[in-house]
Amino acid sequence: MKKQRKPYVTEKTGRLYYRMTWLDGNRRRERYIPLPNDEDSADFDRAYWAIRSGTAEILQEAPRTSWEALIQSYRASRAYRSKKPGTRKKYDSVIEQLREKNGNKDVCKVTRAQIRAIHEKYAHTPRKADHQLQVIRLLLNYAKNELDWIQTNPAEGIKLFGSQKEWQPWPDTLQNAFVKACQELGDDIALMAYHLGTGTGQRPGDLCGMKWEHYDGEYIAVLQDKTAERLWVYCPDRLRRFLDGQPKRGAYMIPKNLTQPLGYDALERRFRKIRTAIGKAADGHVMHGWRYTAAVALAEAGATDAEIQAVTGHKTAAMAQKYRRQAAQRRLSRQAQMRRE
Template identity: 40%
Template sequence: MQNTWSKANERVGVLSILMRHAVDLEWIDRNPVVNVEKLTGGEYERRPEEKLKAFEAACADASLERILYELALGTGQRLGDCISVKWTDFDGEYMTVVQEKTSAKIQVYSPPRLQCFLKTVPRSGAHRLAKNHTRHMGKRHVQKKVEAIREAIGVLSGANRPVPHGWRYTAAIGLAGAGVDMRGIQSVTGHKTLSMVQKYTAQANQKAASRRPQTAREQGGKEKGKR
């Protein structure tokens, strides 16, 4: 699983919990997973614009893959939270989301693009991604559908492959690039701590901050040239 480092680390973590339980039950003497090193694969990166466009083009109109993509990119929420969104959670402007990871209930303003897109989605159940009239689709089922699109456009594997969680990252970086402060970004993404927001937006903030001193340096050089 070296090409899916985050999944590999997750498996090791689960296995370690099971082994600790086995030690407590005196089935084994020690936890054999304790010294297994985690794989590294870098940080999540903003999806290049051309890859976003390629994904859009490969999706059928109002397909479950496109719905998930638009929800994640438009609201900045995790994939699992987007999958569980109901029709009644959207009032035309604001989307109510109960975050699975934090149990926090937040309301996120939906940008015009998302509002317009959702108007084109036919209603087939209580959820946006409906399995039947009362239940939403399973996360793994949706992930497999997304993986098929990613494979079709050539971004399923490789060290620098963009991953679906990158849609959330792309939303956060887009906000940072537009000059939104960390509190504002936090109000959209629902991160519990500003340190997590900083992790997502550090690259965009650094890029924007570099413009000011470089511009000042250029202007200073011009002033010296006039003397």
């Protein structure tokens, strides 16, 4: 028999919360306060009864300069509202963590050491660590320049980890190894993501949003999350043959179930499992590299900047020019060395 939960305890995205509700005038409000996940533990009981009795630290009145107040002010600002939906979504992934863990804490008391500790905590995933630091720095700049809460930004000057060779195009040998590993492990979803990524040149997050109804046998209508624009991307022959041979397991090409897509984080976990199976040869290569693989292949085939942009959706020609320079360097290197023979 399933154990009955304590009143007001609910589960969201695999985590337990205490759900508080109240009326604000005629509007119904609610708040979810995180709880320890082990309902049989003493820590859970202490946290639960502290919240229910109103003595929990998280329920105490927050200072005027709290992280919660900063986040609310920033989200109401033009600086936040003018950003693209995809950019806001990426910011929100960090902002919600800050709200949950530090909502009632005073922004004015945050130290450089605390921020550096957050950055170092994610050192094993450098891009994630740098993104955390950049969003914190942005919020503290807002607190400093727009709200006049602090005189200096303690996040300024903390060095980013920077590029970790994460944007390299995939050589043919590694692509073949990835396909083989997917087949050996029976991971049709990772294999689908690979073919969509190298075939359309789109960002991994955008691959997750592709529906079967977006594919007409020649083109895929891609809605780019970063730009909020719809692109019609022509599918090369290899991708068309692959898609035409796949069963439809749901509305999405990369499905979680019949009606929902698999999320980026779940897809990346599958990707890492395949990369581990390949071994050292795959070190330093990431899913985003499939986008670069497609762009470099286009450049090597002689595509113009405008043609590359029509596929990848880049707003400026700068990246397309970079791909063409890489392709030209490889071709010219061969020509130069052939002269020696």
